[in-house]
Amino acid sequence: MINLTSPLTKKDKFIIFGGGFSGGYFAKSIRKLGCTALTSSRSFNNDPNSFIFNSDKNLLPKDSIFDGVTHILSCIPPDNNGKDPVLKTLKNRIQTLSLKWVGYLSTTGVYGNTYGDWVSEKDEPNPFQERSQRRLNCEREWIHSNLPIQIFRLPGIYGPGRSTLEAITAKKIKVIHKENQVFSRIHVADIANAIIYLIQNKNKLDFHQIINIADDEPCSQVEVIKYCYQLLGLKMPKKILFEEAKKDLSPIAQSFWLENRRVSNKLLCEKLGYKLIYKNYQLGLNNCLVNIK
Ligand SMILES: NC(=O)c1ccc[n+]([C@@H]2O[C@H](COP(=O)([O-])OP(=O)(O)OC[C@H]3O[C@@H](n4cnc5c(N)ncnc54)[C@H](OP(=O)(O)O)[C@@H]3O)[C@@H](O)[C@H]2O)c1
DSSP states (O other): OOOTTOSOOTTOEEEEEOOSHHHHHHHHHHHHTTOEEEEEESSOOSOTTEEEOBTTTTBOOOGGGGTTOOEEEEOOOOOTTSOOHHHHHHHHHHHTSOOSEEEEEEEGGGGOOOTTOEEOTTSOOOOOSHHHHHHHHHHHHHHTTTSOEEEEEEOEEEBTTBSHHHHHHTTOOOOEEOTTOOBOEEEHHHHHHHHHHHHHTTTTSOOOSEEEOOOSOOBOHHHHHHHHHHHHTOOOOOOEEHHHHGGGSOHHHHHHTTOOOEEOOHIIIIISOOOOSOOSHHHHHHHHHHHHO
16 A cells, blocks of 8 residues: 555556556555556457557547656557657657656666676666667667666566466467577566555655566476476476477567567566565465466
């Protein structure tokens, strides 16, 4: 709940661009604190808290959406031309608002390949994929926007409704093994909770413009899949070596296996004192299981 020393008040109004998996979860979390939260969607839906925004079709929000807005969070990836959908269409309008805080969800892909080594915010980004270079360009445009921006670099996002458990039950899983390959992950509840923690404690904590939000235990995909099969009481199919499996993977799926890094959360969890709800995949997947049964 909001406490008296928190800079967050019930009068605060959040606009969340991209009410998808993380944006939608964040909106629900911030509403529980009594704040208003509106989310964007590319197509019409019946949610009274949703508004239409589609940068590809130049469908922009009505101006009244911005009345009284205090916080903005963008959860939209770069468009097909590498441009940031929000800044491309709404930067001038947003710059006229008196905002307390602006957040942008980015990816740890901007760090590139560290061959399994740990990577932190202190490391220079070194994008390996073209899409990560585009993402870094978007981060930079947000930084240069003169808005009170904070950027969150995220690894693979999972949570109830979108996890390896659902992939197994939908039979959309291959047990691919690549020697020494690890992935970092984050449960969607920790993205929302960490951001809210940082906003609520803004006056007490050192400000960092770029923060990784990742769990404590990067590990192999096989380890996670094996655990999910155990939770579901099913037998795991045989592993396939990446070299053999790759011919059947889409280019985007293949590209994820070309980078290997462990994302450090020391800034968030040690220096800034955030306590993860799900510090590893076991805890996070047990939470997701509730959604399956
Ligand atoms: N998924 C991951 O594992 C992962 C990992 C690291 C970083 N990220 C990044 O973190 C952010 C949030 O991820 P997520 O998985 O929660 O996203 P998501 O569920 O895919 O949601 C993306 C949102 O962006 C909106 N959107 C996309 N293109 C748009 C455009 N041109 N104009 C207006 N709206 C547009 C979508 O609208 P609709 O609701 O209408 O579809 C959706 O609400 C994204 O930037 C993503 O790239 C994701």
